Amino acid sequence: MKIHNPLVSVDWLNDNLDNKNLIVLDCTIPKVTDKSSIYNDKKQIKGAVFFDIKNTFSDKKAQFPNTILSSEEFQEKAQELGVNNDSIIVCYDDLGIYSSPRVWWNFKLMGFTNVSVLNGGLPEWIKNNLPIETPKKNQYKKGNFKVNYQSQKITFTKDVLRAIKDDKISILDARSKGRFYGTEPEPRNDVKSGHIPNSLSLPFGDIQEKGKMKSKDELEKIFSKHKDKKQIIFSCGSGITASILAFGAELSGLKNYAVYDGSWTEWGSSNNLPIEL
Structure with a gap:
């Protein structure tokens, strides 16, 4: 089956x-x-x-x-x-x-x-x-x-660093807006606040309703602005809720997505990577 x-x-x-x-x-x-x-x-x-x-x-x-x-x-x-x-x-x-x-x-x-x-x-x-x-x-x-x-389904820090300068790639962050903008503390003490430059906030809860995924039509509407991108990269704290966004993208019909495996824990732990608030 x-x-x-x-x-x-x-x-x-x-x-x-x-x-x-x-x-x-x-x-x-x-x-x-x-x-x-x-x-x-x-x-x-x-x-x-x-x-x-x-x-x-x-x-x-x-x-x-x-x-x-x-x-x-x-x-x-x-x-x-x-x-x-x-x-x-x-x-x-x-x-x-x-x-x-x-x-x-x-x-x-x-x-x-x-x-x-x-x-x-x-x-x-x-x-x-x-x-x-x-x-x-x-x-x-x-x-x-x-x-x-399937190597196209995963990205690493070097890939994301290149992607922030490429307007044909979207980077979407599944964390809360407070964590994205640095107005809420990170749950891990050694991780800085903020977000990846040129990334956009899409909290994973925005594609769900009462513990279920939103309808296909609703998901298509949410992801529609990214459907013509050559790639969509999903990030979060440590790769868990970024996968919810990847799943939502799949349900909306998109295939050109990848999960940033290290996500914000890796990015925000570095002293050599650019951060925006």
Whole structure:
């Protein structure tokens, strides 16, 4: 079975929950600005597999948080979760749509296309009284997934530095307007305030409504001013909510986008890069 829409409903997922090729990934992480715990009395969608963004699917040796794994490491870790080339993957998280698009983008970057995000995540699932369970520790049969790395889906600091002088490239920042303009402090103490020169503010909440993505028509309107650009680069604090913007762009029909993996944590930690307020 092929997924033709990168956004699936809870009804669609429930109807297909018994498909032998389906893998439901719990992609939950806490917000960097939220100091409370979301793991008390943890529940998950029935049969879900935990995709550990922080501890398994990020480079722990990297200087900055959430740095993407090498393609070889990603392939190995995904295989350990039982991912096959013919798998159907649905990503969700406990906060509606927050960290699940990061995992969707991870798989797109690695050349896996049969992947989607659950609209509304676990809150929508529970609201509809669909089956949940307490997480279990499972061993999975090793999968045969092979990476087909798509380098156009990711950008690095050197690419963004060149892009700020190119009016055919848009740089959109998913952080709050307060963080973008430096009127709110950064949640990481060693990161400066401000934004990348010539970037534009598009807080990720502006493309969502009550934990779900806005409609295709609304997303097309939001991204319409960037549709003729040769590239759109998405940034945020550390690559998580930039992936929400990338997901919104995909839903609007755009394909020429990339996520700045280091995002503001990398840019704002440097003493050699230009910053605007």
